[in-house]
Amino acid sequence: MIYELRIYTTLPGRMPNLLSRFENHTLKIWEKHGIKQVGFWNTLVGPDANDLTYMLAWESLADREKKWNAFFSDPDWVEARANSEKDGPINAKVSSSFLTPTKFSAIQ
Numbered sequence: 001m002i003y004e005l006r007i008y009t010t011l012p013g014r015m016p017n018l019l020s021r022f023e024n025h026t027l028k029i030w031e032k033h034g035i036k037q038v039g040f041w042n043t044l045v046g047p048d049a050n051d052l053t054y055m056l057a058w059e060s061l062a063d064r065e066k067k068w069n070a071f072f073s074d075p076d077w078v079e080a081r082a083n084s085e086k087d088g089p090i091n092a093k094v095s096s097s098f099l100t101p102t103k104f105s106a107i108q
Contacts, residue, residue, distance in 0.1 A: 001108060002100055003038060004056040004064065009048055009093040018052055018090045025080035033071045038107075050092075061098070 010018050022040070030037065038055035058064040071077055084090060101108050 002058050002060065002064070002098055003107070004058060005097045005099055006054050006056070007093075007095045008052045008054075008091050009095075010050045010052065010090055011088075011092050012050065014088075014090045015042075015050060015052065017084055017087075021080060021084040021090070022052075025076070025084075029071060029074055029077050029080070032076075033067050033074070035067050035071060064098075 008018060027037070036057045038057050040052065040054040043049050043051040043053070056064075058067075
């Protein structure tokens with residue numbers, strides 16, 4: 001199992017748009033494609049309160065590539081993304097890291 005840590009830094013005032021897109025659209029589309037989320041976090045205290053951090057679980061990098069590509073080309077996702085950004089972009093920056101748990105990690 002590998003985990004993908006993703007951090008979205010939103011443009012000022014755009015966090016509600018991003019949260020709405022995940023809650024009302026993205027999660028349903030992920031479910032359709034078998035994408036498993038581990039959790040989502042807003043930054044309470046830290047360098048940037050405009051960050052949304054989340055983690056996904058994948059069987060392998062090949063599993064991620066297959067499912068992510070299917071999601072990214074899904075017409076429902078293309079429409080949801082376009083609608084959520086009709087008033088302009090939401091994110092200033094998106095970063096992604098792939099992590100493997102240590103043998104003593106509580107999460108495997």
